[in-house]
Amino acid sequence: MKNVVLAADLGGTNLRMAAVAGDGSLSTVCKKPTPQNATPDALMCLIDSMAIECAPDRSVLRAVAFTAPAPVAKDFDGVLKKLPNLPSLVGMNLKTELENLFDLPVTIENDATAAGIGENWLGASRGVKNSICVTLGTGIGGGIIINGEPIRGKDGIGGEIGHICVEPDGHPCGCGSHGCIEQYASATAIVRMAREAGMRAESAKDVYAAFKNGDERADSVFRAMGRYLGITLAGLANTLNPEMLVICGGVTQGWDAFAAHVEAEISIRAYPAAAARAKLVKGELGDNAGIAGAARSALLSTT
Amino acid sequence: MKNVVLAADLGGTNLRMAAVAGDGSLSTVCKKPTPQNATPDALMCLIDSMAIECAPDRSVLRAVAFTAPAPVAKDFDGVLKKLPNLPSLVGMNLKTELENLFDLPVTIENDATAAGIGENWLGASRGVKNSICVTLGTGIGGGIIINGEPIRGKDGIGGEIGHICVEPDGHPCGCGSHGCIEQYASATAIVRMAREAGMRAESAKDVYAAFKNGDERADSVFRAMGRYLGITLAGLANTLNPEMLVICGGVTQGWDAFAAHVEAEISIRAYPAAAARAKLVKGELGDNAGIAGAARSALLSTT
Numbered sequence: 001m002k003n004v005v006l007a008a009d010l011g012g013t014n015l016r017m018a019a020v021a022g023d024g025s026l027s028t029v030c031k032k033p034t035p036q037n038a039t040p041d042a043l044m045c046l047i048d049s050m051a052i053e054c055a056p057d058r059s060v061l062r063a064v065a066f067t068a069p070a071p072v073a074k075d076f077d078g079v080l081k082k083l084p085n086l087p088s089l090v091g092m093n094l095k096t097e098l099e100n101l102f103d104l105p106v107t108i109e110n111d112a113t114a115a116g117i118g119e120n121w122l123g124a125s126r127g128v129k130n131s132i133c134v135t136l137g138t139g140i141g142g143g144i145i146i147n148g149e150p151i152r153g154k155d156g157i158g159g160e161i162g163h164i165c166v167e168p169d170g171h172p173c174g175c176g177s178h179g180c181i182e183q184y185a186s187a188t189a190i191v192r193m194a195r196e197a198g199m200r201a202e203s204a205k206d207v208y209a210a211f212k213n214g215d216e217r218a219d220s221v222f223r224a225m226g227r228y229l230g231i232t233l234a235g236l237a238n239t240l241n242p243e244m245l246v247i248c249g250g251v252t253q254g255w256d257a258f259a260a261h262v263e264a265e266i267s268i269r270a271y272p273a274a275a276a277r278a279k280l281v282k283g284e285l286g287d288n289a290g291i292a293g294a295a296r297s298a299l300l301s302t303t
Numbered sequence: 304m305k306n307v308v309l310a311a312d313l314g315g316t317n318l319r320m321a322a323v324a325g326d327g328s329l330s331t332v333c334k335k336p337t338p339q340n341a342t343p344d345a346l347m348c349l350i351d352s353m354a355i356e357c358a359p360d361r362s363v364l365r366a367v368a369f370t371a372p373a374p375v376a377k378d379f380d381g382v383l384k385k386l387p388n389l390p391s392l393v394g395m396n397l398k399t400e401l402e403n404l405f406d407l408p409v410t411i412e413n414d415a416t417a418a419g420i421g422e423n424w425l426g427a428s429r430g431v432k433n434s435i436c437v438t439l440g441t442g443i444g445g446g447i448i449i450n451g452e453p454i455r456g457k458d459g460i461g462g463e464i465g466h467i468c469v470e471p472d473g474h475p476c477g478c479g480s481h482g483c484i485e486q487y488a489s490a491t492a493i494v495r496m497a498r499e500a501g502m503r504a505e506s507a508k509d510v511y512a513a514f515k516n517g518d519e520r521a522d523s524v525f526r527a528m529g530r531y532l533g534i535t536l537a538g539l540a541n542t543l544n545p546e547m548l549v550i551c552g553g554v555t556q557g558w559d560a561f562a563a564h565v566e567a568e569i570s571i572r573a574y575p576a577a578a579a580r581a582k583l584v585k586g587e588l589g590d591n592a593g594i595a596g597a598a599r600s601a602l603l604s605t606t
Contacts (some may be wrong), residue, residue, distance in 0.1 A: 167471065168531075
């Protein structure tokens with residue numbers, strides 16, 4: 001049986017692709033900027049050219065696996081609907097286009113759910129039955145694994161923990177609510193809070209650099225960010241009582257600035273047994289978590 | 304095969320018991336006050352006498368099923384550990400005592416999880432694969448069903464949604480945290496908020512009676528309570544994307560005072576598709592939800 005999947009992670013900034021074997025080995029990881037305002041045709045051309053690089057011999061492929069930055073329900077038909085970061089692709093049937101291009105089975109998984117599946121397959125939470133993977137980037141995504149199975153929810157919205165409220169009258173959020181954790185613990189939020197504290201920061205990296213230089217305002221930003229993230233994770237620890245909380249995404253580069261504050265808040269807030277059980281760890285797969293998870297979903301659902 | 308279970312719901316106030324058949328029919332429901340500061344022996348005497356009433360012919364019984372107001376993990380050994388409302392029973396091995404008394408298989412389920420299972424078997428959420436059952440009483444408990452299976456968590460803490468934070472610097476909670484939803488939407492919280500608003504209320508019923516008489520302070524209390532409950536449920540709707548949110552417990556007697564505020568808050572806060580999917584309903588089994596759920600667990604796990 002063929003056991004290589006061509007897997008790709010379609011993000012607002014980059015399209016990443018690799019050939020993934022059944023044992024989890026990734027070969028020839030390619031990365032290209034996602035063309036801005038690209039037509040579906042332009043995207044498919046890019047995918048085709050990257051596939052030539054990642055899988056020169058398509059006869060070994062069993063399936064094509066993509067992530068999408070959108071809800072993916074169990075009965076997802078492949079049509080991309082809400083894509084805040086890729087509006088020009090709305091209405092495209094990604095599944096059909098990929099099937100036509102490759103003449104192979106195609107599976108699509110939500111990006112944050114895929115990251116959770118990937119870390120559970122090959123990364124920080126491997127061997128763990130119940131885990132929550134939080135991706136801290138421009139926004140916040142989540143991938144929840146319970147009894148070894150991802151929680152997708154009836155409409156594919158399961159795992160959208162970025163919009164759990166942590167301040168009832170807090171900062172407005174792009175989702176239409178306000179006070180969502182995404183407004184307090186994403187890279188975007190870190191920059192906003194730093195500016196509110198009088199810092200000149202262009203990115204979360206700048207704030208972290210200031211922290212490393214002993215800037216107390218940067219320390220306060222990461223304290224606040226860690227506290228809010230801890231509040232959210234404490235609630236999830238009580239609700240789902242998982243063995244592991246995996247933090248992924250670019251913001252983890254500032255791990256030493258915030259992780260201890262997250263842990264402290266969880267131990268104050270969650271039931272002692274739930275807090276003790278939920279080990280807080282950094283993701284191990286970095287930017288490859290989504291590719292790995294997409295591949296895993298395809299390997300499990302195709303033959 | 305025998306298909307009758309002797310099921311009981313052990314609460315801080317009452318012990319309720321019934322014989323439950325495999326088709327879900329409950330016969331001879333008995334209720335007695337849970338003896339305060341009772342020894343384990345006194346409790347077992349009471350259980351024995353109630354069982355004579357509920358199941359005069361024990362030869363038809365397949366199993367004995369209890370709820371406990373405590374975390375129940377998958378590998379629960381039967382020893383009651385933390386029981387804030389029944390401290391005199393701490394250390395008792397309920398499972399072994401019941402096995403010795405009845406000489407039958409014994410299963411134990413957390414009370415709020417049992418209520419969720421019961422409503423899913425015979426009540427408001429029957430036929431629904433993903434549902435969250437919230438019990439609003441003296442405290443707040445939760446029972447989460449995902450893909451037809453209860454979420455118990457590694458240590459049996461799964462479903463403890465009463466201690467999700469809704470106000471980071473809010474009212475202190477018995478759990479050690481502060482600002483938990485239990486401090487804003489339980490019967491206890493309704494009384495506290497009413498008193499803070501200058502009302503003389505002894506119970507949540509008093510506050511509801513005042514609401515029915517047009518008291519604007521009572522209306523404000525239920526508005527606040529409904530808003531906070533909506534914030535929590537919106538987060539859970541985004542996290543788990545269930546088809547149904549079932550509200551149980553004594554506080555549901557005031558349904559018309561708060562339910563619309565809960566729904567309004569969910570529709571403001573949750574993803575539109577998640578909010579539209581999560582139907583908010585009142586539990587249908589009343590005080591029998593726990594008995595029904597305990598019986599269901601026993602029927603599924605014993606033969």
